[in-house]
Amino acid sequence: MNVGKSIRLSNILDPNDGRCVMFAADHNFLVGPIKGLENVENTLKQAFKGRLDAVMLSPGQAKRLSYMFGSRDSPALVVRGDWANCFRERIYALPTRKVQQVIVAHPKDLISLGATGAVFYFFTGYGDEDEQIRHYERLNWFVKECEKFGLPCLATVMPMGERVTGANFVNLLEMGVRMAVEAGADFLEIPYTQDMDTFKRMIHAAKGIPVLCAGGPKAATIRDSLEIVVELLDAGGSGVVFGRQVFQSDDPARYLDMLYALVHEGKSLKEVLGIYKKPGRVKAVHEKCSGCRLCESICSFSHEGVFSPWKARLRIEQLTEGYRPVVCTLCGLCVRACQTGALEIEPTLGYIQFHKDICIGCRECLKACPISVIKFDEKLNIPLICDMCKGIPHCVEWCPSQALIMEDL
Structure with missing residues (x-):
């Protein structure tokens, strides 16, 4: 391998x-303005x-933000050498009649921008065989x-042409992987195939070339x-x-830390999810609530093993117009009202801990709750109090309309 490229x-x-x-922070270039990348510089920071x-x-952002890649600790800079029309949002452009691609920068230009690597699309599934060629x-x-300039090339392989269907997607992707390898790509980016067996086929087709997942x-x-x-x-x-998973997350840095722990440190999913925990509480965005009550079902199932709104640690109220989630605000009044110390504030993440063994079932916590969100299990003689799922509330994770979000304490 070319020495410069190897380095x-x-x-x-x-x-x-x-x-x-x-x-991946090149989405504005390909799809138009997108949430989370309104200011690429701030997102990168x-x-x-x-x-x-x-x-x-x-290339344009690489030039404008070159100062961010000048230190020894800076990440490598991979710059796109082409543009394609197939990812455009309809509201920003005329309808796409067929997949088209244009080269926007020569590898020599990318080197002058300080690029460590280059990225280039390879689409399969064209209806026009001449265009595929x-x-x-x-x-x-x-x-x-x-290769001439010692610049590693990442080939992004995507079945995207007119002939692509759900039935032939995997086969077209596998063919594209083999063709990109034969062309001499140094490493590949491909979409996930939705199951391990078919993804293993892509790894096998790559013949030892590193495969990254989009x-x-x-x-x-x-x-x-x-x-x-x-x-x-x-x-x-x-x-x-990863692009959207990062820049559309609540905390891009924490999410990247989670990815890094999985990819490089061999951490388990359970261990990695702990990285995302930070002091916070659930905030309800009333106007986004659709009243689906999935949050109540998820809450009751994760805590009690049953799908029952009556055992959920939150509730959905129907208003004259719309719905309103009622969730624990971590005001701490229930903790202060507890006579035995069965309730306390967890010192690191700030959620309410419940010690069942010293609870006497006095219900003083229910009386103290200003929004009446605490329920009582008559059979077990204990209160049902939100514990923020120990830091990562399942109701927030599963809410389809983002009516429940996390906010810092």
Whole structure:
């Protein structure tokens, strides 16, 4: 391998394990303005407080934000060499009639921007075979030019053409992986195939070339996105290229720390979820509540093992217009009213701890609650009090409309 390319690649993929956590922040370039990247500079500053190996940017942002990559501790800079029309939001552009791609920067230009690596799309599934051939020619040319300048090339393989269906997606992706490897790509980025067996096929098709997994649309919960990471690593993947999962999270730095712990430190999902815990409470955004009551079901099931709103530590009230979630505000009045010390504030994360063994069932906590959100289990003779799920409330994770969110204490 080209010596310069080998050195640069070792700055992207950790030489100790061959893995990488890459933050993709080039979405404005491809899809138009997007939530979380309204100010790329500020988003990167937040992300850089966490741990990551590389950042993906457009040529323009790489030039504008070059000062952020000048220190020894800075992540590697991977810059996009092409643009495609297939990711555009409809509200920002004319309808896409077919997948089209244009080269926006020569590898030599990317080197002058301080790039450690280059990234280039390779789409499969074109209806027009001649266009598929031209696209493969562009990939081959770009990879060879990168080789001349010692610049590692990340090929992003995506089934995206007119012939792509749910039935042939995996086969088209596998074909694209093999073609990108044959073109000489140094490492690959591909979408997750939704199960380990088919993802293992992609790893096998890559013939030893590192395969990173794209993040795709924002996952419903943090746990959902991290479960995918666990699966792809178990299948032999070499890391992730995550964008929306990072910049649309409540805390990009903490989320990156979680990814880093999974990818590089071999932490379990349970251990990693603990990283996200911080002092906070649930905040209700009333206007977003749809009244689905999923939060009540999740709460009762996670604490009592049954789907029963009557055993949930929160409630949904129906208003004249709309709904209102009523959740514990951590005011602490129940703790002060407790006669035996069965309730106390957890010192690190600030949630309410309940010590069942010393509770006498006096119900003073119920009387003290100003919003009457505490319930009482007559059979067990104990109060049902929100404990914030020990730091990561399941109601927040599962709320489909984000009517329940976390806010700092």
